[in-house]
Amino acid sequence: MAKNFVVFGATGAQGGSVTLELLKARNNNNSNTSNINKYNILAVTRNPHSPRALALSLAGATLVRANTEDVHSLHQLLQDAHAHLIFVVTDFLGVDGDSARELQQGLNVIEAASSPACLDTLEGVIWSSLPDARRQPVAYENMVHFNSKRAISERLWSSPLRSKVTEVWLAAYYENFVNSWGIYEPRKQPDGSYILQYPINADSKIPFMSVVDLGKLITVIIEDPTKYHTKVVSFVSEWHTPLELLESFRKATGVEAKFQSMTTEQFKQHLETSLHFPANVALSMAENLSCYRTNPNMITDYTDYASKDLLQGLKTWDDF
Numbered sequence: 001m002a003k004n005f006v007v008f009g010a011t012g013a014q015g016g017s018v019t020l021e022l023l024k025a026r027n028n029n030n031s032n033t034s035n036i037n038k039y040n041i042l043a044v045t046r047n048p049h050s051p052r053a054l055a056l057s058l059a060g061a062t063l064v065r066a067n068t069e070d071v072h073s074l075h076q077l078l079q080d081a082h083a084h085l086i087f088v089v090t091d092f093l094g095v096d097g098d099s100a101r102e103l104q105q106g107l108n109v110i111e112a113a114s115s116p117a118c119l120d121t122l123e124g125v126i127w128s129s130l131p132d133a134r135r136q137p138v139a140y141e142n143m144v145h146f147n148s149k150r151a152i153s154e155r156l157w158s159s160p161l162r163s164k165v166t167e168v169w170l171a172a173y174y175e176n177f178v179n180s181w182g183i184y185e186p187r188k189q190p191d192g193s194y195i196l197q198y199p200i201n202a203d204s205k206i207p208f209m210s211v212v213d214l215g216k217l218i219t220v221i222i223e224d225p226t227k228y229h230t231k232v233v234s235f236v237s238e239w240h241t242p243l244e245l246l247e248s249f250r251k252a253t254g255v256e257a258k259f260q261s262m263t264t265e266q267f268k269q270h271l272e273t274s275l276h277f278p279a280n281v282a283l284s285m286a287e288n289l290s291c292y293r294t295n296p297n298m299i300t301d302y303t304d305y306a307s308k309d310l311l312q313g314l315k316t317w318d319d320f
């Protein structure tokens with residue numbers, strides 16, 4: 001019998017990877033015993049007419065409309081969907097870094113998924129989250145996009161869904177290097193040179209992965225879902241120092257960029273003044289990078305499974 005997999009954020013980086021990888025795996029998989037073949041993908045979007053939504057529809061997903069800030073739309077969606085599996089990702093920068101809104105998105109999905117109509121068919125919830133930066137060897141209190149995700153997790157783990165939950169903790173995307181509002185990439189200076197500025201040391205190691213690979217990890221989880229129920233899976237492909245990033249950048253582009261280490265406060269000021277981030281988002285992003293100076297294993301510590309033990313062939317930084 002066909003099952004329904006509701007993918008939130010399907011038109012975005014994470015949900016898009018999950019949707020496209022599942023559709024690809026389904027098309028390439030002739031095995032009768034594979035779970036992948038059983039799923040219809042219900043791709044959630046606020047706008048089924050957007051080019052990204054239409055591309056998913058062409059690829060074989062069924063588009064469903066809902067807004068995670070409108071709990072009634074979620075009740076409607078999850079009542080009608082007969083969902084067996086749900087992938088949940090919340091938005092942060094898309095709501096101007098308003099962590100209270102991000103939190104509410106997650107709570108709304110939990111509320112709707114906990115309704116008897118949804119629980120009737122639901123077999124699993126995969127929640128894209130992050131670790132608690134406040135409970136690390138060196139604590140970081142102001143990473144609001146981590147804190148909101150932990151608050152969503154707390155609700156999830158005390159909800160009727162708790163026995164079916166898998167959390168996935170994601171490292172920084174390689175894709176941030178070209179698509180992060182200027183936070184991660186080398187920036188061209190007035191004299192034509194390029195500088196990469198991070199609030200870490202030249203030899204600090206940042207955990208990375210390609211978000212395009214997320215779908216592969218989710219496919220592994222889906223093949224044996226109960227194994228991952230109530231577990232946390234970390235998703236890191238490689239750790240890289242700023243100097244390693246720039247060496248590959250030089251090889252790929254021919255551009256020689258310099259690294260400049262900053263303090264957290266200097267980086268926060270840079271995000272506020274040069275990139276016009278609101279103060280709280282600038283602080284959150286500055287601490288998010290600074291924390292790798294002291295806690296390079298934050299994504300992998302306190303988890304049950306690591307992506308490198310579950311699948312091979314993840315994209316490397318040089319590939320990217």
Ligand SMILES: NC(=O)c1ccc[n+]([C@@H]2O[C@H](COP(=O)([O-])OP(=O)(O)OC[C@H]3O[C@@H](n4cnc5c(N)ncnc54)[C@H](OP(=O)(O)O)[C@@H]3O)[C@@H](O)[C@H]2O)c1
Nearest residue numbers: 009010011012013014045046067068069090091170172173
């Ligand atoms: N960048 C990183 O390195 C990194 C690392 C770890 C975790 N994260 C986390 O990743 C999350 C963002 O995921 P992403 O990169 O996949 O985002 P993205 O590419 O910006 O896409 C955002 C997605 O969210 C959907 N969406 C936004 N608001 C919605 C709403 N109110 N109702 C329904 N859908 C909504 C959008 O769908 P429609 O517009 O089609 O409705 C879109 O599909 C953030 O929470 C961030 O903290 C990022």
